[in-house]
Amino acid sequence: MPPTKKAGILGATGTVGQRFILLLANHPQFAIHALGASSRSAGKPYFEATKWKQSSPIPDNVKKLVVKECVAEEFSECDVVFSGLDADVAGDIELAFLKANLVVFSNAKNYRRDPAVPLIVPTVNTSHLALIPHQRALHSLSKGFIITNANCSTTGLVVPLKALQDAFGPLDRVLVQTMQAISGAGYPGVPSLDIIDNVVPFISGEEEKMEWETLKILGDLDTSATAFTPLAETRVSATCNRVPVIDGHTMSVSLSFARRPAPEPEDVARAMRDYTCEAQVLGCYSAPGRAIVVTEEQDRPQPRLDRDVEGGQTVTVGRIRNCNVLDIKFTLLVHNTVLGAAGSSVLNAEVAVAKGLI
Amino acid sequence: MPPTKKAGILGATGTVGQRFILLLANHPQFAIHALGASSRSAGKPYFEATKWKQSSPIPDNVKKLVVKECVAEEFSECDVVFSGLDADVAGDIELAFLKANLVVFSNAKNYRRDPAVPLIVPTVNTSHLALIPHQRALHSLSKGFIITNANCSTTGLVVPLKALQDAFGPLDRVLVQTMQAISGAGYPGVPSLDIIDNVVPFISGEEEKMEWETLKILGDLDTSATAFTPLAETRVSATCNRVPVIDGHTMSVSLSFARRPAPEPEDVARAMRDYTCEAQVLGCYSAPGRAIVVTEEQDRPQPRLDRDVEGGQTVTVGRIRNCNVLDIKFTLLVHNTVLGAAGSSVLNAEVAVAKGLI
Amino acid sequence: MPPTKKAGILGATGTVGQRFILLLANHPQFAIHALGASSRSAGKPYFEATKWKQSSPIPDNVKKLVVKECVAEEFSECDVVFSGLDADVAGDIELAFLKANLVVFSNAKNYRRDPAVPLIVPTVNTSHLALIPHQRALHSLSKGFIITNANCSTTGLVVPLKALQDAFGPLDRVLVQTMQAISGAGYPGVPSLDIIDNVVPFISGEEEKMEWETLKILGDLDTSATAFTPLAETRVSATCNRVPVIDGHTMSVSLSFARRPAPEPEDVARAMRDYTCEAQVLGCYSAPGRAIVVTEEQDRPQPRLDRDVEGGQTVTVGRIRNCNVLDIKFTLLVHNTVLGAAGSSVLNAEVAVAKGLI
Amino acid sequence: MPPTKKAGILGATGTVGQRFILLLANHPQFAIHALGASSRSAGKPYFEATKWKQSSPIPDNVKKLVVKECVAEEFSECDVVFSGLDADVAGDIELAFLKANLVVFSNAKNYRRDPAVPLIVPTVNTSHLALIPHQRALHSLSKGFIITNANCSTTGLVVPLKALQDAFGPLDRVLVQTMQAISGAGYPGVPSLDIIDNVVPFISGEEEKMEWETLKILGDLDTSATAFTPLAETRVSATCNRVPVIDGHTMSVSLSFARRPAPEPEDVARAMRDYTCEAQVLGCYSAPGRAIVVTEEQDRPQPRLDRDVEGGQTVTVGRIRNCNVLDIKFTLLVHNTVLGAAGSSVLNAEVAVAKGLI
Structure with missing residues (x-):
């Protein structure tokens, strides 16, 4: 048809x-x-x-x-x-x-x-x-x-945050550092002299977007469905870097929960694995089989190897472990021009x- | 002579x-x-x-x-x-x-x-x-x-931390995420198939070293000069990534101070600029002119452009600003095979x- | 089934x-x-x-x-x-x-x-x-x-040579310079310190293979089907380089024909476009739709953009033009781990x- | 002073x-x-x-x-x-x-x-x-x-050609294929999306420049010093490629001499090593110690390792050997923004x- x-x-x-x-x-x-x-x-x-x-x-x-x-x-x-x-x-x-x-x-x-x-x-x-x-x-x-x-960066971040918020209640603080692909800047975009053998530790306006958009996306709609109520209690701090990668934004995330005691890494992994979204339930054509893929290998996700998993519509999460400063830290990967755009x-x-x- | x-x-x-x-x-x-x-x-x-x-x-x-x-x-x-x-x-x-x-x-x-x-x-x-x-x-x-x-990563981190500790007293929490050069792994080291168009979000043993060594280096010697007393109150959380850069480890750092109110970004910048060390005072041949170089440009430091500043014996710091989660965040760069080794x-x-x- | x-x-x-x-x-x-x-x-x-x-x-x-x-x-x-x-x-x-x-x-x-x-x-x-x-x-x-x-390099070279030999008779001289992908060296293969921001102008044994194998492949089987008769009149000179590309060997080729006058670039392009092979005639599952793809754009083929054309089983040829030294020159691309292996x-x-x- | x-x-x-x-x-x-x-x-x-x-x-x-x-x-x-x-x-x-x-x-x-x-x-x-x-x-x-x-590419090529012309008389044919650095295109120049994990087999106007400029530079001035007489008998064919290298153009050269028998590789190496130019004789400040550096290692020159030799004012030549098609082939490297500009x-x-x- x-x-x-x-x-x-x-x-x-x-x-x-x-x-x-x-x-x-x-x-x-x-x-x-x-x-x-x-x-x-x-x-x-x-x-x-x-x-x-x-x-x-x-x-x-x-x-x-x-x-x-x-x-x-x-x-x-x-x-x-x-x-x-x-x-x-x-x-x-x-x-x-x-x-x-x-x-x-x-x-x-x-x-x-x-x-x-x-x-x-x-x-x-x-x-x-x-x-x-x-x-x-x-x-x-x-x-x-x-x-x-x-x-694109916000998109990668909010998927696992949503899974955690659903499973464990409000997030308290979220600290994220990105390593973003050049394709995020379009074409001609990033000059090669700026990025080969290099890292650029700044992307104009990107940190503000991550810090603000996250609150709206993870927030609620009021009961009359006429207004959004962004998260008020969660604080997000983002640092954005450009790295010599074609496609796929990688991020290191540390976060804490409002609830005490905080969930353990294995609880976090389970919550992410179990997470499903409405697009999957509705059987949408482009919905990923798994909205979040949790990797077992200690050196994954990697953009070149994992960005095309689930057709680029998933977020891959790895290295879920305790954080000495906040509660939990992990690494995530999102295909910035597929799910991210x-x-x-x-x-x-x-x-x-x-x-x-x- | x-x-x-x-x-x-x-x-x-x-x-x-x-x-x-x-x-x-x-x-x-x-x-x-x-x-x-x-x-x-x-x-x-x-x-x-x-x-x-x-x-x-x-x-x-x-x-x-x-x-x-x-x-x-x-x-x-x-x-x-x-x-x-x-x-x-x-x-x-x-x-x-x-x-x-x-x-x-x-x-x-x-x-x-x-x-x-x-x-x-x-x-x-x-x-x-x-x-x-x-x-x-x-x-x-x-x-x-x-x-x-x-x-090499610890080395880059502790230089600005020392300047801040000297100026503002004990650090409370330090969260650092690295983007490390391939030369840190020696030769043959990192296979090119692992790192071109890629990021590897894991370096074996590196995070533990950063979290532990920092406490010993920034700690004291007891009065009899027979034992070290590592920092007890400071908590460090490190996430280490490998990126396709030849030389120069770049790090995103967020930290908080014990003192309240915390210093502002301009205080932090001044403390780093003013920092001097014993090797400079003693007039040592390889001592950098500036132990810390603070950049003004919003997109610096960058490894390819800044790693050779001061012969590779300094740490370059940029993007000092407030953090939504801890007090202050900034980016630093250290030449991993010079000052870092x-x-x-x-x-x-x-x-x-x-x-x-x- | x-x-x-x-x-x-x-x-x-x-x-x-x-x-x-x-x-x-x-x-x-x-x-x-x-x-x-x-x-x-x-x-x-x-x-x-x-x-x-x-x-x-x-x-x-x-x-x-x-x-x-x-x-x-x-x-x-x-x-x-x-x-x-x-x-x-x-x-x-x-x-x-x-x-x-x-x-x-x-x-x-x-x-x-x-x-x-x-x-x-x-x-x-x-x-x-x-x-x-x-x-x-x-x-x-x-x-x-x-x-x-x-x-892998021989493979890319012989496909267009075969098309030209079939169309215009014996080749006289063939000069080829390669820019080969790192995946050709296997894993761990090429150390990243050797190839990022670099070219390595040597691959052990590779030039001899290209110069010798080409003659056997493009040669005949004797009438009793018990022995090969490699080309005797064609001379091949190869120079092999490694470049920082993941997959796809790119080659600059210059060649001359025995026949005089030599065919013009448009004749060469047509012969390559028209070339078909037995694997296609037999309807084999992995046979490419086109054994040779001839590009129109003046800056193609490029490994990142063209290596997956026809599932990696074709050879892409571009920039067919006259050569001041031999008769014709062109650029080709072969996927070194698909058709090339x-x-x-x-x-x-x-x-x-x-x-x-x- | x-x-x-x-x-x-x-x-x-x-x-x-x-x-x-x-x-x-x-x-x-x-x-x-x-x-x-x-x-x-x-x-x-x-x-x-x-x-x-x-x-x-x-x-x-x-x-x-x-x-x-x-x-x-x-x-x-x-x-x-x-x-x-x-x-x-x-x-x-x-x-x-x-x-x-x-x-x-x-x-x-x-x-x-x-x-x-x-x-x-x-x-x-x-x-x-x-x-x-x-x-x-x-x-x-x-x-x-x-x-x-x-x-920049012509510059690298003509230095060894001049040494050979001086030592062995007129060159007959020269075939050169380049692998050129991104810095040759200025800033912003080559978009990173075009060159990371890639080769671009075309640089606008570059081949014509190499083929033409070489003849003027290696030609004579007439006796009245009022006109140039470009080489008439030498034919040059150039193919230009862009590769992901910051600085340093690498070239594969094959050439033949008018004289018969042609010199052997060791003669060629000696002529290059012995070559001196007027700028050296005059004791100019920026003149290289050696106008041509001949490497012994079989995998050199390499841009990242050799481009800064002699302050970037020399041409490094390696892999001098016989060619199956012309007489001699070798690899050269020139620092494109130093000697090349x-x-x-x-x-x-x-x-x-x-x-x-x-």
């Missing part, structure tokens, strides 16, 4: 856009219907407009699609629009699409802090989709809405379809 | 040994007198016995030195012996050298926890040399003694000479 | 062995039946015996297979045995397997120069399988035989099955 | 400009007097205007120099002007400086093919400086002139001073 939902992709020539294309190329529900990019690219066949940087080739049915301008009229037939736009243009364009009654799943940061926009990691807080009726009412829309997904949007959209929102 | 002290180097063909050779090649006090390595290498001229991996060539006066076995008789003329031996053989050999009344500066971990052996980072705790008379008495030696230097031993020996111990 | 041929893998814990496992995990004809490795590994379940370095996980049906010693009795039920053994042990073991009337497809260099052993690149010279009856007669075997595949053996075996030899 | 010649640097904020600053910081003859960059940088102190990417810090006496616009009036006091300008602006600016009677040493490609502009590699063809009077006459200048240095200009200027041209 061919896919029945028409999908548009904004920012289709960028690295996130390229991932959207690969993820949707053989999707059972969504068919790539329209590609949007800057006016410089508009009018060209896709293969000419893009500098393709993926290790799989451009899907044949996409190669010659003519790229459009990112204006809502060009996407009016789309049941869903995935946005991989850069933040400097995403704000205006995504708002125009929303006002045109379109359904937008955005990777950009622009609306993540909007009190009427759900910030959703698909294996964590799809319950926040319940705010959509309120958002539609605010904008007087019949079917359109906008959902954002989180920063386009993969989140696609899975969010699948959940929205399953819930009848699209 | 030619150097007057004869120096031996054990493990001379390894990566630490090669660094010793470069550091001593033009040293004003120490002349390379004897090179020791395994029996496989003994009898060969040095350039044949070693696989030289440094970017400067083998010094001409060392090239044809015939490598000796690591037995004390062969080094009896040496005023000082630097050991870059691997831990699996260092224990026996260094002990035999000590019993032969030789002066040994060791990079190996074997005697670091020995209650009669000082564990010295030369820009931190050269005051611990005061225990030497007690050590000599224990072994009934007239001039021999053994000093160890710290693990051979450079520490050489500077320790210079201090020992200045104090009349050699 | 489940696979009907039982396959053994020798050297199963090494990097070539791991590739065999991935290639055979879901194979329609061959079922993994027995794994062999050194006596150090024998008796252990596979996942404990190996240091798995592939980005796909160990297939579930292989994980707990108990590793055997590499002795023929343990593999007597196998219809085909794939050998990823190192050269230092392959000679004796593979001979013993052959004498035990087993069918061996070897990656090792030991028998490549044997006048009674075909040296086969599956998209080039499967016609050489015709010598099998002669080989069996020599060893008085009813069903056993041994086939070797070529060195295990993938050749598997496809060779499929051809042998199709021809009724197994 | 302080330096007596005032030096200006154009394009001072770029990677070549940064190298100029390091090379001139402690120069005995040239004092950095003026820095020029784009109007975006002009007016700012140097440390604010540049993104410093060198592993040595900005020299103290340069840090606060105020950057000027690249107009001749601002540099009228300079005895010599070094240009690290990009080709898109170098043409007009350098011409204006020349017409203002200034002495310009340029790294840009713009005037390399000009029949009145010497294209000089300082360890090869400083005899071409004899054309300066003719150039001055053409432009009616009393002291100004312009000299260009060669492309700024280092050539500085040494050219030293030679010009020694010859009384400045």
